[in-house]
Amino acid sequence: MHAGIIFLLVIIGSVLFHIFTPWYWTDIASNWGGMDDTITLTFWVGGGVFVAVCLFMIYCVFRYQHKEDRRAEYKPEDKKLEKILTWATTLGVCALLAPGLIIWNQYVNVPKNAIEVDVMAWQWGWQYRLPGADGKLGTTQVRNIADNNPFGINPDDPFGRDDIMVESDVINLENNRPVKILLRSVDVLHNWYVPQFRAKMDAVPGTVTFYWFEPNKVGEYEVLCAEYCGVGHYAMRGGVEVQDKADYEVWLSEQETFEQLSARYEKLNVDGNKLAKK
Amino acid sequence: MSDEYDNNKSYQAQSSEVIDGSAGSVNPDIDYVRPAEVGEQDLYHGHSFIEKWVFCQDAKVIGVQYFLTAVFTGIVGLILSWLMRLQLGFPGLAGFMTAEHYYQFVTMHGMIMVVYFLTALFLGGFGNYLIPLMVGARDMVFPYVNMLSFWMFFVAVAVLMASFFVPGGPTGAGWTLYPPQTILEGTPGSGMGILLMLISLSLFVIGFTMGGLNYMITILQARTRGMTLMRMPLTVWGIFTATVLAMLAFPALLVSAIMMTLDKVLQTSFFMPTILKAGEVLEYGGGSPILFQHLFWFFGHPEVYIVALPAFGIVSDLISVHARKNIFGYRMMVWAIVGIGGLSFFVWAHHMYVSGMNPWFGFFFATTTLIIAVPTAMKVYNWILTLWRGNIRINTVMLWCLGFIVTFVNGGITGIFLGNVSVDVPLSDTYFVIAHFHMVMGIAPLMVIMGAVYHWFPLVAGKMLHEGLGKWHFWITFLGAYSIYFPMHYLGFIGVPRRYFEMYDSPYMTSAVGMNEFISIAAFIVGAAQFILVFNIIKTLKTGKKAEQNPWKANSLEWYTSTVPPEHGNFGERLPVVHRWPYDFSVPGAKDDFIPQTTAPSEVIHTEVEKT
Numbered sequence: 011m012h013a014g015i016i017f018l019l020v021i022i023g024s025v026l027f028h029i030f031t032p033w034y035w036t037d038i039a040s041n042w043g044g045m046d047d048t049i050t051l052t053f054w055v056g057g058g059v060f061v062a063v064c065l066f067m068i069y070c071v072f073r074y075q076h077k078e079d080r081r082a083e084y085k086p087e088d089k090k091l092e093k094i095l096t097w098a099t100t101l102g103v104c105a106l107l108a109p110g111l112i113i114w115n116q117y118v119n120v121p122k123n124a125i126e127v128d129v130m131a132w133q134w135g136w137q138y139r140l141p142g143a144d145g146k147l148g149t150t151q152v153r154n155i156a157d158n159n160p161f162g163i164n165p166d167d168p169f170g171r172d173d174i175m176v177e178s179d180v181i182n183l184e185n186n187r188p189v190k191i192l193l194r195s196v197d198v199l200h201n202w203y204v205p206q207f208r209a210k211m212d213a214v215p216g217t218v219t220f221y222w223f224e225p226n227k228v229g230e231y232e233v234l235c236a237e238y239c240g241v242g243h244y245a246m247r248g249g250v251e252v253q254d255k256a257d258y259e260v261w262l263s264e265q266e267t268f269e270q271l272s273a274r275y276e277k278l279n280v281d282g283n284k285l286a287k288k
Numbered sequence: 289m290s291d292e293y294d295n296n297k298s299y300q301a302q303s304s305e306v307i308d309g310s311a312g313s314v315n316p317d318i319d320y321v322r323p324a325e326v327g328e329q330d331l332y333h334g335h336s337f338i339e340k341w342v343f344c345q346d347a348k349v350i351g352v353q354y355f356l357t358a359v360f361t362g363i364v365g366l367i368l369s370w371l372m373r374l375q376l377g378f379p380g381l382a383g384f385m386t387a388e389h390y391y392q393f394v395t396m397h398g399m400i401m402v403v404y405f406l407t408a409l410f411l412g413g414f415g416n417y418l419i420p421l422m423v424g425a426r427d428m429v430f431p432y433v434n435m436l437s438f439w440m441f442f443v444a445v446a447v448l449m450a451s452f453f454v455p456g457g458p459t460g461a462g463w464t465l466y467p468p469q470t471i472l473e474g475t476p477g478s479g480m481g482i483l484l485m486l487i488s489l490s491l492f493v494i495g496f497t498m499g500g501l502n503y504m505i506t507i508l509q510a511r512t513r514g515m516t517l518m519r520m521p522l523t524v525w526g527i528f529t530a531t532v533l534a535m536l537a538f539p540a541l542l543v544s545a546i547m548m549t550l551d552k553v554l555q556t557s558f559f560m561p562t563i564l565k566a567g568e569v570l571e572y573g574g575g576s577p578i579l580f581q582h583l584f585w586f587f588g589h590p591e592v593y594i595v596a597l598p599a600f601g602i603v604s605d606l607i608s609v610h611a612r613k614n615i616f617g618y619r620m621m622v623w624a625i626v627g628i629g630g631l632s633f634f635v636w637a638h639h640m641y642v643s644g645m646n647p648w649f650g651f652f653f654a655t656t657t658l659i660i661a662v663p664t665a666m667k668v669y670n671w672i673l674t675l676w677r678g679n680i681r682i683n684t685v686m687l688w689c690l691g692f693i694v695t696f697v698n699g700g701i702t703g704i705f706l707g708n709v710s711v712d713v714p715l716s717d718t719y720f721v722i723a724h725f726h727m728v729m730g731i732a733p734l735m736v737i738m739g740a741v742y743h744w745f746p747l748v749a750g751k752m753l754h755e756g757l758g759k760w761h762f763w764i765t766f767l768g769a770y771s772i773y774f775p776m777h778y779l780g781f782i783g784v785p786r787r788y789f790e791m792y793d794s795p796y797m798t799s800a801v802g803m804n805e806f807i808s809i810a811a812f813i814v815g816a817a818q819f820i821l822v823f824n825i826i827k828t829l830k831t832g833k834k835a836e837q838n839p840w841k842a843n844s845l846e847w848y849t850s851t852v853p854p855e856h857g858n859f860g861e862r863l864p865v866v867h868r869w870p871y872d873f874s875v876p877g878a879k880d881d882f883i884p885q886t887t888a889p890s891e892v893i894h895t896e897v898e899k900t
Contacts, residue, residue: 076682095669
């Protein structure tokens, strides 16, 4: 008897925990509310099935406890019941799968007006690059990376000259403008993840991966690495600052382009040579 | 030679006997069972202590050896989990705990529990002990290879444990061993540690292949007369299907281990692209890290079912026996096991939705993954429908089964979250994943293992485990484990990433400090509670109540051996002849509420048996 009661309390406790939990989603700050909605839907359907199955089990435990003088029912199969259950489950599964796939379709199709951001990861940190006036990022290669070319931009690529280098672990984004995050890594796997934006994707060395979102809440957010990348994984943090258009433009104008950076290094070199000659 | 090989049970004696000798049968024709097509195997009986207990060819001894070795690794894994929880609940309390150590413990805990504990325990342990007994064979078909299988496993465990003592310590790459970090500096144990891990895994696969061939061929070829495939206990179906999966999946692990070893030792570039490390470009180029992930999960996802399917099978038998009712929808259960096994090879990339593979794969793998929920749900329905209108003994074994249902359904439902591609995006790589897979493939199979231990201990040792201690063991484990993993899902909702040595003061994390402390304390208690079983076993072996033959009144063949515990050769002079499925419980018109598989139809002629 007590077994059934304890199981019942576990189920009631689970439901109450879910209702009153102080631990739940961080406030969403992007367009991916659909993900949250699908989770909520899955919670209702899945949670309902969990509670129903467990309550039925507990009912059986109470109702059909062992008695010496009683016999269990003998009924090896019930085709009709099995058929009903199969189709009901299939239907439920489809109902959950459909919204999931619809949102995935949005996730993999990036809007045309999205601004591209090159997120470059290494053990253990981040840096960012934005396209310049031409709206295109220059191509890159790991072997090109040097002090005067921190992103490894191909020097011959005309699109790369005006690229904007953000040599900081914080990137500013414009509010309500879609962003296409282009991820790459120079060493191991990483993952640029902001819980409030919901979205994530691994950065894989040797290739460029992407995902997109549209920030819709001004503020500062913490970036976490979400793919294990060695002993410094837990400390690999960064930041995002979502700003209104005006503030964002001001910030953008303060950043250095690849051309300016190259020029600065050239000057440094020239000055250095002069010093050496003197 | 004649005293080494037991020739008494000759082929002639078996096959000439067309009708089983149920004396005084009313109608001999209904008792007809086809004669055996092949003769009985010769068994090599050990003579010395070493042959009987160390290098032994008896599958039952090998099963116990597998079981004890796996439990040893499980205890190591348990201690590692305590150390991890110590750091997560009370950071800084253990002075020796550096990030390096933490990641090494995480990695070894994961690999030990999945491969060396659960897989070895279910297939090597229960598989070896139960398959020959349940299908009515005298032993596995290749006893010598079976012995080698265990010793290969033993060496694999020794190599794995040796990695704790090499310079740099064991690998800390995470149990998934994702390159490139696995073999680069910056990951703990990227020197000797990872090499020993790869060697140990390779040895495990080789040893396991030897055992797996045995399980498969014994089930296919060595079943006793009348034991058709559709009369096999679901335990055997579960172990059989899991073994087939293992034979197909483990090669993927083996080749990826070999390729990674080459990447490490010979600087090949199977998985290694151009890499810039500390300002220098390494001697790699052109390899694909994602290729490794595909290979790993092509093994890794079937691996989940390699653990789950035997658990499904065993729990079906336990529920049926202790509810005194036939398993509901036996054929559906068999096809669900086979279907889940087949589908499990088409879902692997649901571990990789955010891995950077072509995102269009997401549609395919989300669909296949959610399809697998249908046969799985059918199994759950059939378990609870077996309880329905049963005559349920609420003993320790049944409690573990009920605990299994609760934790398995809970973990299965959260699997639907993670399988549904876009829902996975915010939850992947967070504590939600940790909670999900511990619930569904940690706690749930563990519940089955425990239930199986309490159920079959009287057969293995001839003594009954103490019920009171068993119930304490169950309640502390179930309630404790549930309160570890249920709230942990909510850490994942907050967005807390997994594999974090420390969270610092991330704003959304500070609120969860209390929860982490609670989870850690629960983990310490649950871990400690497992020693109740150890105590129970020792106490029972010393002073326990002697078990009668077939104490649970079950039908399957393992309870109808000539001696308890069964001796080498299992069934005495004659192999049993099977006339029915093992689930004839509470048949209307029968004298007892169970009809053993060996009972001929003519002996129960007035009963309303539906399925035989």
